[in-house]
Amino acid sequence: MSRSFWTLSLVSAEAMSEAYGLPSGASARAVYQRIPVVTSPGAGPLKLIGPVKRDAFSARDGTVTSLGQVQSQPFRQLSTHTPRRQQSGEGGDVVQFFSNTFYSSEKENAVIQVVRIGSLYGKCSVQWKTEDNSAQDGKKYRGAAGTLEFGHGECVRSFEIQLIDDDDFDSTLDFYVVLSEGMNCIIDSSGSRSVVMITDDDMFPSNKHEEQIKEGSEDELYGVGWSLLFSFMGFCFTHVPEIRWKTCLCLLLSMLGNAYYLSTIFLRVYLVDTVLDNITPGTAEKLWFPGDRNSTSVAVGLAWILPNFILLGADYFEMAVLEMGFYIRYHLRVNLFRKYLNYTEQSRQLVPLQDLKISMMEDIPELVSQGYLIIFELWSMLGKIVCIAYFMLRKHPHSAIPLFAYPILIFIYVQCTYTRRLSLMAKEGEGQSDTTGAIMHLHTAQRLVNYYNANGYVVSQFENILRRQRSLTMDLKSFEFWNSQLIPWITLLAIGNYMAMSSRVVLSGNTSLGSFLATINVYKDLGDRFTTILRGFTSLSKSISPLCGLTLQFSYQVDVLDRSETFQRRERFALDWLQTRASTGVSPDDIPIVFEDVQVAYSPCMNVATGGFSVQAPQGTIIQIAGPHDSGKRTMLSLICDGLPPSTGVVLVSPHLNLLHVPHLPLFGDSMGVFFNLHMISDESQYSPEIYARGVHILQKLRLDKRWIKDMYDAEAQALHKASESSHDAAPHHTLWCYEEGEEEEEEEEEEEVDLPWTSKLSTSEKWRFQLARALLHNPHVLAIHRPVQELEGEVRQAVLSALQDFVQMRGLDIEGGLDRFRRRPRTVIFTTGSNDRFEIADYVWRITPGSGVIVEKCPSRGGRP
Incomplete structure (x- = not known):
């Protein structure tokens, strides 16, 4: 039976004093004790901590005074009179999460607040459960479900979800908590799902190098490069899904090839010294088929061929089932993408977009192939070297001297060239970043360059960048060329020396002709294997450079901590x-x-x-922030x-x-169409006829119902509708547009003449109204808009003002399938204007005046909306 700790707390000082025997006036600051209660099985690993004191906000000095650790805080409203905001209709109070987003570090459990809004009369309850998102149940948190009960007069209740603290790095992960099955209450659909964000305090790839990582310098990381690389291998092996068992199986299967390689060495010796030697006495008895050399040679040929079918099957299984590169690249890319989205502004300045692109498309693939997958090739080569060593030591130990010379020379060489290689790679990477950056900057500034006829200057600058990059590239290529000569020359000298001693070792009878010829091939194979070993270790050392850069990118600050503190x-x-x-x-x-x-x-x-x-x-009010240019209106939003x-x-x-800031500069996803830019959805599972109808109505309300906009909106909605039909039966899609006679043909002719991106067809006014339509569809509780009607006039201005007024009065526009108007949360609009603009829809005006700060004016025509 699972246990949970449900919180029972009272808000009023009188109730607290009576319940806990505290002196009058002290109950609000008291630290309560935990009250354990056994819950039913299936409630999950939930712990609800008893009431504790919370930090208090001092309205007098505007500071926050810390009084204790927040764990949970249900409220009971003990007043006996009827609240002035009584919910109308049937169904009782409204229950929703206290926030759309909750924050917690992995070192503590997540405390989730649920709020009840209404009369607070009687009891009600809701079911809650967790759902996976980027955070997985059992890996980052303990999935749970349960019932949350509100007593008479209780306004806020809490429950706690256990998080798992590990030493593995993750970017900020999240999971969902969902409310359902309200009893004696209504669940607000807009507040029935909340996300819990888990901040991770571990370092990539390991906490072992925390000191060097916090220095923020690649040079510091180069000093511990090999240790950092081994930590990365451990990270991939233990933390990336499916990599552990696939790695172990791949290492085991590679031994099949080494066993076959060793057998081929002995087959070659047996073929020369026994099957083909019809002179030496006694060889006929050593044949696999005594006295029959032809049958034995056929058997040797089959022994050479048939095992390859097994090896082919193993290689195919490794390729089709044991492929690991995708999973590691996927894990790193998703984490870096998620990390970048949460970067602070300072962090984004440290990682320009071109560096992010290089990291995603080049550094991560290089790191995965040369920093982890290369170990399978090295393991296979080491196995073959062991096979060669076994043969050489068994046949003629004196010929095994290169076995010891190769690894010693490779170790010395790698150590001596390590710093030089990383330095050259870093310089080449900077040149590549400059080239990519120049191309990306041209994409964003092309119109500016064309307007001012600066093409020649831009091209000359780009040529200079390419020339510098070629110089850096040639330095690295020259370095790599001389590196590649080491092992071949050692192999050349070893084979030449062994040939020079051929008459001594063969004619003296110290070794057979077959062993001698096999040894020459073994020397060549040994050189090839150690060439691969050197190339592998060189690749490992090369992978340290992108690893260091990626490590720093994973270590930069994110704004989740600031958002958590604000929350x-x-x-x-x-x-x-x-x-x-x-x-x-x-x-x-x-x-x-x-x-x-x-x-x-x-x-x-x-x-x-x-x-x-x-x-x-x-x-529930409309507030106008009026002031001159550069007075701080946008800053207030x-x-x-x-x-x-x-x-x-x-x-x-x-x-x-739910807050939404609408800037004056219109923002669009240029690669996406009208429907996505309006609703911010492109998944057919999120499409519904209600969503389509809301979009149509709001576009019409804001005078955005041109024929070509209608057609694009309908076409994209129809595509989503058809895609959704594959998973469930849906009603036929109908258009809600009203077309004027002759409008269709005229607009179609215009579209045939001009084939431009759809956003370029919008006027400045239409772009801004489209952005406002998106905001109204998003349906926030507080809509903060910067200069919504600054460039508008006439009927268009009135349409925008009317939409904002209806949004506040109706508590949302065209909300289908949700709560009725009286149960929905109030909507507030705060918008900025110039100093002399006056609007009748405003309840209050916050007037910003130089030297006097902010002056609040209550609009007499509105009287302030209650």
Whole structure:
């Protein structure tokens, strides 16, 4: 039977004092004890920790005072009066996750908060469970499921999911928690799924080199290059899925080839010294078929051929089943891609896009082939050398001297050339990065170059880059040429010396002719094998350079830690806000957006000279931020949505709110079509007729219903619809567009004349409205928009303003299959304008004035929306 620890806690000071015997006024700061309760089997490895004190937000000075470690915090609202925001209709209160994203390090368990919004009357419950994403159950966390029960008056409940702390590196992984089967409550579909992000504190490829990695220099890593490479091999063997057993099996199968190779050496000797020797007495009795040399020679031929069928089968099995390169490349590429997406701005500056491309397409394949897969070739060559050594020591030990000379010379040579090789490779890599960077920069700046007729200058710069790269490439090629001469010359000298002693060793009877000829071939094979060994160790040393670069890229800072700190600060704020007002019947819908003594050093109107500013934005309102150019309007939006930290003070938003910042510069996925850019989905499993209809309605609302836009939208929707039919029966796709007579033919003629990327057909106004349509479809709780109507006028401006007003009043636009308007969370719009712009839809105006900071004006025409 599994055990879990359910949390029971009360918010009011009176209830806490009575329950735990604490003095009046001290209960809110008390540390509670854990209360174990046995749950039913199947609840999973869940531990819900008893109530503990939380950090408190001080509204007076805008700071966060740490009072204890957050573990869980359910709230019970004990007021006896009816809350002022009563939910209408049947079904009771609304339950959702307290945040769309929760953060936890792998050294601690993930604490998940669930919030209940409504009257809080009576009891209700929901089922919850975990689902895998990049984090896998049993590897990064312990999958669980259970029931979360809310008592009468309880607003927030918590449960805890056990994470697995290991010493293996992973980029930030995540899994889902899902709510379902609400009893006496309704589950908000937009808040029924949350992602849990797990930050990893381990180093790639091993924590063993943490000191050198933190130095941030490739030179430091070169000093421990071989150790770093062995750690990478261990990482691939133990951490990449399916590699462990495949590696062991491949090493075992390679011994079949070595066994066959050894047998062929003895077959050659037997063929010359026994089967073909009809002069020496007694050889006839040593034949496999005594007295029959013809049958024996046929048997020798079959013994040479038939084992190859077994080896062919083993090679095919290794190629088809035991292929490992893809899995290692896949693992490294996905982790680097995920890491790059979470980079901080400083980290992105350290890894330009061209370096990321080189790492993905060249460094990782080179590292996998030369830093891990090469060990199978080396293992096979070492096995063959062991076979050669066995033959030479058995037949004539004095001829085995090269066996000891080769490895000693190779070891000395690799050590002497190691630093030089890495230096040349690093310089060549820099030249290659410069070339790729020049091409990528040209792609982004081509129009600028053409406008200013700078083609000649750009070409000359590119020629200079190529000339420098050729010089670096030739230095490396020259170095590699002389390296390749070492083993062949040793082999040449060894064979020549052995031939010079041929009369002594054969005519004196010390060895047979067959053994002598086989030994010459063995010397050649030995040289070839040690050439492969040297090439293998050279490849290993070459792989250290991309490994060092990749190691640094995996070590750069990500913004997940900053987002986690922001989330924890906002979570403490929201919980403390609810706690201090528990007796007044408030709900999470009443938690405002708070700016407390905020200063931004580089902003001319929000720095020390203005003394900072403190304002609050109530949920369910429209707020206009007005001010002159360069006054910090966009900065205020970034402070709310992007987690931009102020120089002083604090900006706090409840984590249950979904925030979306819409910049003034339109953003598009140029390689994707209209439907994807609008809905941000390209998977048929996410398509539904409701999604299609919402897109049509909002495009029409914002006057984006041109014929060619309709056709592209319908065509892409139809393709997704047909793809979804393969998995389930679906209703026929219908268009909701209304076409005017003659419109189709006219637009089709225009499309035949012009074949341009679809985004180039949009005007500046249409691009911006398309971006706004995407934001409205995303349906955030807080929509922060930079200059939405700055360049618009007339009916188009009114259409945009009307859409924003409806978005707030209806708590979302055209929401199909979700909660009714009265149960949905309030929607808030914050948008920026110029100093003199006035809009009737605004409830409040935050006016930014130089020298005075931010002044809040309540619009008399609106009176502030409740």
